[in-house]
Amino acid sequence: MGVANIPYPDGGGCAQQNATLHLSYNSLPDLFINENIYITQATYLDGDVYYDPPIRLINEYLMFTTVEELVNKFTWEILGRMCHLLQDMSVPTHAHGDAHNLCDDGINYDTYETWVGAGVAPYNSPYLSISHNGMSGFLNPIGKDKPLYYLMYRVQQVADHFGSNGPYNGDGNDYLPVTTPSYYNIPLYTLPSSPTSVNDFACCTDLAGELCYNRDGTSLQNRINIRDATLPLAISGTAGILYWFAVETGLITNIVVQNNFTGGTVKVNTVVRNSPYDYSNIVGLLLSLEAVTPQNGSDGYQHIWNNFAPNARSLWQILKGSSTYDILPPNIQHNFVTTQADNKATYLAGLRKNYKIDVDHQTEFNGLQADQLVKYIVEQNSDQISAPVLSPLNPAYCFAGWTDGNSQNSRTITPTDNATYTALYKIPSKSNNQYAFSSNSQKKLVKTSDGILHKVYSSMGRVWYEKSTDNGVTWTIENYGQPLSSNESKLPAIDISSSSNEIIIVWQEKYNETYKIRLAHYSRPGPNLVFHDVYNDAVYYPTTSYSHDAMPVISWGDNKILVVWKEGGLLFI
Known part of the structure; x- marks a missing residue:
């Protein structure tokens, strides 16, 4: 290669001459995008010059080519070799490290590799008869922790399931050294069975005479099984490498479109897709995203695009790295032309519960x-x-x-x-409890000095207080037409003051799994009831279940109130 002006580590620079340059690069995407290629060693006619740290190659150091030309040559050469290596991983003999050759030169040839790639008789291109076994799409490495490792591992482990017939390491196995994250856990048990030992291989019974070469080979069915399980992976894995390179270098943008909740659907270019949806778009093309509304999520809620209720309005957001950006105005549809800046971004449809x-x-x-x-x-x-x-x-x-x-x-x-x-x-003055008025020793009905009747009883699992101004012909529900408590209650009793104008009511009310004794005081005239706990919760903690009937009773006289109830065979006052 013709070079000139490459600086020496100790000063000065080389004259125009031919030299062999030893080059390095950081990563293939960096090489392609930024043209970062480095000289680690230059070999001249009179000796070697080493560079530590390496120096960046620039056009001024080159006589008959450019950095851009070298980058293009190296990039596609390296990318092609990566594809070749991945395809090798789809062949069991390569997956095992089983020495072999393609002809009879003293090292066994591999029956499967010789057979699957042959384009002439007697094999006649068996790779053209491939069965995809239900596979679709390609192996997508984007989002994996180690994209290239994932591709190699995924292809190699399937090929490793099958045996090969070289002289060394021919056994197939289902050992998975890596199973997490879950995309490394490959269901090898779904593959066709394979010979587990070189000794289990039969001769190529579909071939005659000298074509068998007296070597152990796989049966035709086993070769077909290997082909149909591994060749689709070789194809989809190669596509995955090319896709990875295109995404990493910005030749295409890879974005994720999803809802702000788990599951559901989104529209991408008017097509309904499951969320999240990975989408690749060529830079510079129009992309249309639209939220689907309403829809039910796996979280048990309906989700909608809220452009009508005043709070929690819906909008699209872009998630890029650790940053979040709102897309305004907050339209349900977002149309935009993709750029390299969109690569690896997530577009989030902000639906609301x-x-x-x-x-x-x-x-x-x-x-x-x-x-x-x-x-x-x-x-x-x-x-x-x-x-x-x-x-x-x-x-x-x-x-x-x-x-x-x-x-x-x-x-x-x-x-x-x-x-x-x-x-x-x-219904006033009705009860669905047949024992509403039958509790022994509990007063249920009183009459105040103004001739008004007052009664208490249980119905619908609650306690009610009613009064009648026409001597019991009609009744109205007091406490604004509601039960005395919204909690489950039972067994009320009633009494009046010595002046015969004030009402006091006591009952048993459920409190967690036990109960409390509640009291309501009604000072007439007026609609309001004043409620009290006979025992404050901080002082008294009954341990008896609510199913126990405490049968509270009350008496009021001489400005004194007496409340008695039964608990565990004892009376409490």
Whole structure:
């Protein structure tokens, strides 16, 4: 090679002359993109010159060529050799390191390699009859921890499953030295069975006489099995190397398009694809991305493109390295021309959870009426749900609040998950509990000095307080038409003050798996009840299950209140 002006390590430079240059490079993509090629040694007619550290080769050092020409020559030569080496890994005798030759020169030839690549009789190009065994696409190394190692390993391990018939290391095996990450865990057990020992190989029974060369060879079926399992990998692995090089050098862009939740679908160039979707696009071509809405994710939520609710609006985002960029304006479709800067970027469709809200009606005698209202509310947003004042099932049923304690039939909610809200519907002065009034020693009915009747009872697993102003002909549910507590409750008792104007009620209420004794004080006139725990939780922790009937009773006189209940055979006051 004609060179000139290459500097010597100790100063000066060489004259124009022929020399052999020893060159190195950092990586193939760096060589191709940045033309970084380095001189480590120059061999002249009068001796060698070494460079430590190496110096970068530039056009000024070359007489009859350019760095660009050398880079192109080296790049495609090296890339071709990489493809050749990977293809060698698809041949069992190469995978084993089993010495062989292609002709009879004292080293056994390998029956499979000789057979599969032969283009003339008697073999007649068996590689043309390949069966792909359901394979499609190519081995994609992008995103793997070691892309080139992954390709070589994937091809070599399948070939290693099959035996070969050279003199050394001919046994096939299913040993996998690497199984994590999961893409290294190759299902070798799905491959056709293979001879496990050189001694198991039969002569080439499909060939006659001297064509067998009296050497151990594989049967025709075994050669076909090897071909159909390994040759598709050689092809798809070679495509993977070329794809890797194109992506790493920016000849094409590799991007990932996905939702901001696991699974679902996205549209890429109007075609619906499973998320995440790896896509390659030639630099400079138009790419169209579109979010699919609505769709149900594997997380149990409906996801939508939110361009209507005020909070948590949807938008596309670009993830590149550790940085995230919003794409504005926030359109459901994003069209752009790809550049090298898009390579290895992730485009994220920012759909939002659309919480499903079910409204059920729990009636006193007709059970649960499910899904009376179904509504969707976008995450971080609020909306109203409602229940009619009178049940559409039976107008005798009156709205009696919600099971979570809310008293408004129309209410505003801000959900944080899919949810079911249950409205209670009750008929005044009715109970679905046959023992509502039969508890011994518990006072259920009183009459105040103004002639108004007051009663308490259990129904629908809760405690109710009603009054009648017409001597029991009609009754109204007090406490704004709701039970005395939204928690499961039972066994109420009632009493009046010595002045016969104030009402006091006591009952047993579920508290975790045990219970507490609750008390409500009603100072008439007026609608409000004042609630008390007879025992403060910080002082008293009953250990008895709620299933135990405590049978609380109450008495009020001389400005003193006495509450008694039963627990474990003992009375508590």
